[in-house]
Amino acid sequence: MASGSATPAQAAAWLARDAVDSLPAGELERKLVSVAEQGRSLRVKLGIDPTAPDLHLGHTVVLRKLQEFQGLGHQVVLIVGDYTARVGDPSGRSQIRPLLTGEQVDANARRFADQAAHVLDVGEVELRFNGEWLDMATHELFALARTTTIAQLLERDDFAKRQAAHEPVSVLELLYPLLQGYDSVAVKADVELGGTDQKFNLLLGRDIQRAYGEEEQAILTMPILPGTDGVRKMSKSLGNEIAVLDRPEQIYAKTLRVPDDALAQWWELLCDEPPSPGLSPRDAKRTLARSLVARFHDEAAAQDAERAFDRVFVDHELPEEIEDASFHAGDGEVHLPALVAELFGMSRSEARRLQEQGGVRIGGAMLSGAELDLAPEMLDGQVLQVGKRRHRRLHRRG
């Protein structure tokens, strides 16, 4: 572990140990030397666009890195991209993002700021919203636009690929990297962090800074955390995320569902210490799951989550806590597909299909596709189970 007494070279090497790129070569170390001489600390920038409402594990990879800088006494500048979220970062995207409304963005931005507190010591963080400076006059935007050429922007992979595939790239998207770069100008960033998919934007930030007569930032890129599918980048829109605010059981269960192939990466990107050697993949995963729950909740919650998980999925018992749900019986029988559809947000046809496939149980007994209408007495007080993980305790109403 590095400490305040480490030399700049040691600190730089330690900070970059798990990064993919630390560019330009030697720059981070030079910055560390230079600020030490000036008697100040580094201004380390991270920008997050609140395009989705919640922070997830993928965000925490970079946030943890930010925290390391913080631990060494540097100034963290967290930029919530309330303004850039309206533009849409094309990084890694194969198509134009749908635009969010101003209200959505504002609501998301506030949530983000709150949630960052789960990962960072926000008391020490300089939190900024980039609408503060990006809501600029047109002539200022023109000045910004003059700093960069089309050729520079088209060097970028995503744009090049989309061009080649005859997919649209809007001028607005082209502008995005400039706006991000301007953030660096506005906060006088010495270092900017990001995922590897941000490399182009981060590097372009240097050009923008130079154009504005500022000193250029060093950049550090972190690996991208795969989602719970083990393949694609973790993101809310792909539904493969574990959110910082997920409940303990969710964090635990989702972690166990991660394919083993991705396990090593998860350990590396999310934990300080590697798993003890000799630990089976299964146990390594369980350990990881516990530690993640403990990180975002606490140790007791981790124990409980594991117990609850084992109860349901290892011992095949009902969960201890089952959400209640009421059903309306009227005088006749209850149409099960309608009830299932209503309870779990699916269509009746879908519910019917699930039942035909043996995915619906009442009181542990699998129902056949013929048992669509049941007497209310057979349901009242019983546990309805759909698939392996959805349960409701039914209560008659009316």
Add this chain to the structure above:
RNA sequence: GGGGGGAUGUCCGAGUGGUUAAAGGAGACGGGCUGUAAACCCGUUGGCUCUGCCUACGCAGGUUCGAAUCCUGCUCCCCCCA
């Protein structure tokens, strides 16, 4: 401004007048196996008052006994030339 190409279900992608709710793949979901992993097997994947009915192949009309497939207009996208 001119010319050409394209728009199909969650996604990719077949299909150019009739057994097409629409091949195939991916993803997802259910069942089995299991470590809620991987691999593998089986099945499902528009809606519904479900042995049938309704809605669907960019949008709106039209031709036809019958259209995703033909015609007309419109919208959007891409490429080339200027």
